[in-house]
Amino acid sequence: MAVRHKSVETKYMEQRDAVLRGLRWLDRRSFLKAAAAAAGAVMARGLMPPHSFQLIEIANAATSKDFGTVGHQGSAPFRIAYISDSHLYERTLNQRFIRAIVRAVEDVNALDPQPDFVLYGGDLAQLGTRQQLDLGRQILAELKPPVKMMVGEHDWFLDLGDAWQEMFGPPNYSFDWKGVHFVVLMSVHEKDFWTARHMTPMERMRTVAGLDNPIQSRFEVGEEERKWLAADLAKVPHTTPLVVFSHSPLYKYYRDWNFWTEDAEQVQALLQPFSQVTVIHGHTHQMLFNRIGNINFYGMLSTAWPWPYAPQGLPPLTIQMNRADPFDQLDGCGDGQFMMRADGLVDTIYALWDRNPVSVPAGYLLSGGKSDRPPAPQFASY
Amino acid sequence: MHRYQVALLLAAGGLVSSAGMAIAPRVLNAQQPVAHHPVPATKNGNVVVMLCDGKTSLEIKGLKPGHTMTHDQATAVARQLMQKWQRAHPGELWQMAQEEGTQMRPTTTEQGNPSPNLPSAPNQPPSGEAPNPVPHPANPVQEQVQGVPVHRQAQPQQQGDTYASFNQRDFRVWQAETQKFVEYGKRVFHSDKLLGGTIGVSCDMCHPDAANTHPETYPKYQVQLQRVALLRDMIEWCIENPVKGATMSPNDPRLRALEAYILAQRKGVPLNYGKH
Numbered sequence A: 001m002a003v004r005h006k007s008v009e010t011k012y013m014e015q016r017d018a019v020l021r022g023l024r025w026l027d028r029r030s031f032l033k034a035a036a037a038a039a040g041a042v043m044a045r046g047l048m049p050p051h052s053f054q055l056i057e058i059a060n061a062a063t064s065k066d067f068g069t070v071g072h073q074g075s076a077p078f079r080i081a082y083i084s085d086s087h088l089y090e091r092t093l094n095q096r097f098i099r100a101i102v103r104a105v106e107d108v109n110a111l112d113p114q115p116d117f118v119l120y121g122g123d124l125a126q127l128g129t130r131q132q133l134d135l136g137r138q139i140l141a142e143l144k145p146p147v148k149m150m151v152g153e154h155d156w157f158l159d160l161g162d163a164w165q166e167m168f169g170p171p172n173y174s175f176d177w178k179g180v181h182f183v184v185l186m187s188v189h190e191k192d193f194w195t196a197r198h199m200t201p202m203e204r205m206r207t208v209a210g211l212d213n214p215i216q217s218r219f220e221v222g223e224e225e226r227k228w229l230a231a232d233l234a235k236v237p238h239t240t241p242l243v244v245f246s247h248s249p250l251y252k253y254y255r256d257w258n259f260w261t262e263d264a265e266q267v268q269a270l271l272q273p274f275s276q277v278t279v280i281h282g283h284t285h286q287m288l289f290n291r292i293g294n295i296n297f298y299g300m301l302s303t304a305w306p307w308p309y310a311p312q313g314l315p316p317l318t319i320q321m322n323r324a325d326p327f328d329q330l331d332g333c334g335d336g337q338f339m340m341r342a343d344g345l346v347d348t349i350y351a352l353w354d355r356n357p358v359s360v361p362a363g364y365l366l367s368g369g370k371s372d373r374p375p376a377p378q379f380a381s382y
Numbered sequence B: 001m002h003r004y005q006v007a008l009l010l011a012a013g014g015l016v017s018s019a020g021m022a023i024a025p026r027v028l029n030a031q032q033p034v035a036h037h038p039v040p041a042t043k044n045g046n047v048v049v050m051l052c053d054g055k056t057s058l059e060i061k062g063l064k065p066g067h068t069m070t071h072d073q074a075t076a077v078a079r080q081l082m083q084k085w086q087r088a089h090p091g092e093l094w095q096m097a098q099e100e101g102t103q104m105r106p107t108t109t110e111q112g113n114p115s116p117n118l119p120s121a122p123n124q125p126p127s128g129e130a131p132n133p134v135p136h137p138a139n140p141v142q143e144q145v146q147g148v149p150v151h152r153q154a155q156p157q158q159q160g161d162t163y164a165s166f167n168q169r170d171f172r173v174w175q176a177e178t179q180k181f182v183e184y185g186k187r188v189f190h191s192d193k194l195l196g197g198t199i200g201v202s203c204d205m206c207h208p209d210a211a212n213t214h215p216e217t218y219p220k221y222q223v224q225l226q227r228v229a230l231l232r233d234m235i236e237w238c239i240e241n242p243v244k245g246a247t248m249s250p251n252d253p254r255l256r257a258l259e260a261y262i263l264a265q266r267k268g269v270p271l272n273y274g275k276h
Helices: A008-021 A028-044 A096-109 A130-140 A162-168 A201-209 A223-234 A264-271 A362-366 B002-011 B013-018 B071-088 B168-189 B231-240 B253-264
Strands: A078-083 A117-120 A147-149 A173-177 A180-184 A242-246 A277-281 A288-292 A295-299 A334-340 A346-352 A358-360 B047-050 B057-060 B141-145 B148-152 B220-222 B227-229
Touching (some): A078 A096, A096 A334, A180 A223, A223 A264, A295 A346, A295 A362, B168 B253, B227 B231, B231 B253
Parallel strands (some): A078 A117, A180 A242, A242 A277, A277 A295
Antiparallel strands (some): A173 A180, B141 B148
């Protein structure tokens, strides 16, 4: 029988998987043991430790001391899961991004306890075609909990939202759940850069899809929708916990990559009067958190690929995730959960695939970074 | 023969200036294959060694192709070649590698009585911004040489050499050529089609503005490749893996342009090979 040869890559991934399988939910002692074993394995081969073997200690989200405390609002604690930024192509072109979103769906369906609902954070499609959106719709239909949909620029700019709205309804809406007011925004409007340039719909789509393409405009919620938001919030007492879902960050992080919302200040002004406000956004594909005035912000992970941290403008409270391992397609990607606390604030869990999850308690942002600090990265970007 | 002339033009600036500005950018197109400098044939089939100027050459008596020289022989050959070059370029400043304990000093000191303002000197910038600002009596330049401030004032410029005599127009043409090459690399970087990708993925999807490609850190050991990698090895790997394309030949203009674009995005970042 022929000897079965394994490639260097395969052998490496097998070793690494073995280490990682043992990693989830370790206590401190077994963590140290696993870390030593991994380091030993690496050293025995006379190699430098690759990033992917860097084991870092991470608070176990399930034991986060903030979760479940009874606050003054009296809303019932519950969980929301999220999946975001899957960037699907047609099934015939790209299987990789499909496998990733399917993994996220399996993650969510395996959660115990189950979340009350799942937020889909936008950019379901890569180039906004009906086939891409429909493929995503079919995959998300496998989710056991109900799904709340949000739109991203990759879903929108081929037909300016026709197909997406046909499948999923209006792009901005609000609802109440267990004492919390939720708002979903369409925050990726752009000023018309295409008509004057005589672009085809696909040219327009591809321009917006290029993160570093300077021809496009900056994202905005826009005047009309801000009016709608003001009217929606006018009905809600300021003591009601408020959670806003937006694809763009609703603050100004890095203009060149549209990690940016042009009218962010005006939108924030509408949210500031509320005592407990959380903004949850997609688009940035990285662990990202911020606090501006009264508002806690969390960026979601992508299932498809991680973005690098931008060269400027990173919010000071953000703790970077370790740089992603290019040799592992899923590294730096993932999904996650928001733990709605009784006091109306949100603890966030970044369920990074092939790594231990990172928990960011609301207390970290509330204290301005003084308490509940998530673990620091060993491989920050440069 | 025409092709070789083009190559010599690049290597020896002197011809560029004497030929005036007749070089169309098309001729210099960086996407063309790299040119070769043929060495003159010898009667006995001895090895001929060529200097980096692409012109000065030396026949090594008694050395046939495939045979090697001793270190001493090779050193002697290098010295002879440099002497030949210096004879052809009298008055040129050439700093030999610093030997231990000796002060580095120019091989030529005073240059007769040079006129600071040669008529029609090709290396006088016609107007506007000069690539390397030439010190002028009215504008002394404060420079640093290895951290030591050097005050240059109205010094006469060395004249008559070939390598350094390009004018501002030459410089602009070369800059434009380089920029075109970088722009082509940018197009490749942003296009799954040009990359030969099969799953719709291009480099910019994960590396906007080539962020996180860290070209300044190469060469470095890549555990997963189990060897020391050059930047282009990593580019090739990325073409093959995240982009799912076929690897490119080292001379593929797309690969060379990708490398150019990635490096251009990190202009000014200090080289730091081996960093992880």
